[in-house]
Amino acid sequence: MxxxxxLPPDFAFQTAVCSHGFFVLAPNRWDPTRxxxxxxxxxxxxxxxxxxxxxxxDGAKLNVVADSxxxxxxxxxxxxxRHAVRRMLRLDEDLSPFHRMCRRVPGHRAAAxxxxxxxxxxxxxxxxxxxxxxxxxxxxxxxxxxxxxxxxTFGVPCAGEPGQRGxxxxxxxxxxxxxxxxxxxxxxxxGDYIAELAxxxxxxxxxxxxxxxxxxxxxxxxxxxxxxxxxxxxAAAHLCMLLGRYERLAVDTEMVRFVEQRTGRRPSPxxxxxxxxxxxxxxxxxxxxxxxxxxxxxxxxSHEWTVAGVGRRITx
DNA sequence: TTCCAGGGGTAGA
DNA sequence: TCTACCCATGGA
Numbered sequence: 001m002x003x004x005x006x007l008p009p010d011f012a013f014q015t016a017v018c019s020h021g022f023f024v025l026a027p028n029r030w031d032p033t034r035x036x037x038x039x040x041x042x043x044x045x046x047x048x049x050x051x052x053x054x055x056x057x058d059g060a061k062l063n064v065v066a067d068s069x070x071x072x073x074x075x076x077x078x079x080x081x082r083h084a085v086r087r088m089l090r091l092d093e094d095l096s097p098f099h100r101m102c103r104r105v106p107g108h109r110a111a112a113x114x115x116x117x118x119x120x121x122x123x124x125x126x127x128x129x130x131x132x133x134x135x136x137x138x139x140x141x142x143x144x145x146x147x148x149x150x151x152x153t154f155g156v157p158c159a160g161e162p163g164q165r166g167x168x169x170x171x172x173x174x175x176x177x178x179x180x181x182x183x184x185x186x187x188x189x190x191g192d193y194i195a196e197l198a199x200x201x202x203x204x205x206x207x208x209x210x211x212x213x214x215x216x217x218x219x220x221x222x223x224x225x226x227x228x229x230x231x232x233x234x235a236a237a238h239l240c241m242l243l244g245r246y247e248r249l250a251v252d253t254e255m256v257r258f259v260e261q262r263t264g265r266r267p268s269p270x271x272x273x274x275x276x277x278x279x280x281x282x283x284x285x286x287x288x289x290x291x292x293x294x295x296x297x298x299x300x301x302s303h304e305w306t307v308a309g310v311g312r313r314i315t316x
Numbered sequence: 317t318t319c320c321a322g323g324g325g326t327a328g329a
Numbered sequence: 330t331c332t333a334c335c336c337a338t339g340g341a
Binding site for chain 3: 137138139141142145146182186187188189190191
């Protein structure tokens with residue numbers, strides 16, 4: 001099955017895929033030689049499909065190739081794949097106001113030139129929440145392993161492709177005990193949080209569509225995200241970013257270290273907010289550009305260092 | 317063996 | 330609102 005998707009004029013494919021660590025988290029994979037994003041999209045709770053995404057030569061559209069889609073439900077499969085790709089690459093977002101701000105700041109002009117800002121996310125908000133929980137208080141390498149374990153063990157299978165699975169849906173994880181998630185996926189105490197989240201979403205108690213509603217205030221969204229067990233200030237801010245709200249800084253050890261290295265002083269969360277408040281409402285993107293471009297300058301393209309992880313070890 | 321990682325929950329003040 | 334303590338896991 002082949003699809004084409006028209007791209008917005010300020011879109012850059014590699015920048016969108018490789019500017020955030022999610023491109024190395026299962027079921028995603030980046031092929032630097034072919035400049036292709038390979039992923040697995042769950043069509044429902046029981047069947048997934050391998051998807052290969054590349055930009056056209058002129059950069060005007062995406063060419064999407066999907067294997068194994070069921071012929072009898074081709075229209076539904078097509079819609080599910082389009083929806084997933086559109087969400088992952090944020091094709092509906094308009095970042096031109098952020099790029100206008102960048103053009104006025106010498107250190108950020110390159111961000112506008114390379115159309116930085118569409119940071120890759122998951123095919124669903126459930127996937128994003130689980131992945132963010134898996135980043136908390138572990139090395140990035142462990143995050144990569146935990147997510148791979150979740151997908152390999154409980155992911156949505158592909159017909160005819162036994163080694164390929166899509167990210168597990170809430171329904172697939174619901175009813176699996178926290179102890180089993182811990183044991184089979186090395187999630188540690190995060191297994192409790194993920195088991196509870198899956199049960200609440202699958203049971204209808206927690207409606208993630210409400211959280212994804214772009215018309216609601218960011219403060220309300222952040223407060224509701226904090227109600228999810230396992231989601232604190234850092235995770236809520238990061239999830240706000242993944243939902244297209246960039247005004248909250250996700251303060252973690254990485255950000256504190258980054259600013260401490262530049263200023264020589266350990267910043268408080270309030271000081272960090274003051275440093276970036278002139279970028280409102282794009283505080284997170286301004287910070288992320290500085291962090292990411294700094295790593296890329298020192299260590300080369302992100303696909304060469306992202307699996308091993310950003311942070312202390314690579315910067316030493 | 318000890319420390320710590322892209323923190324979070326809970327209790328107590 | 331702040332602090333102290335605990336929470337699994339695995340690499341250095």
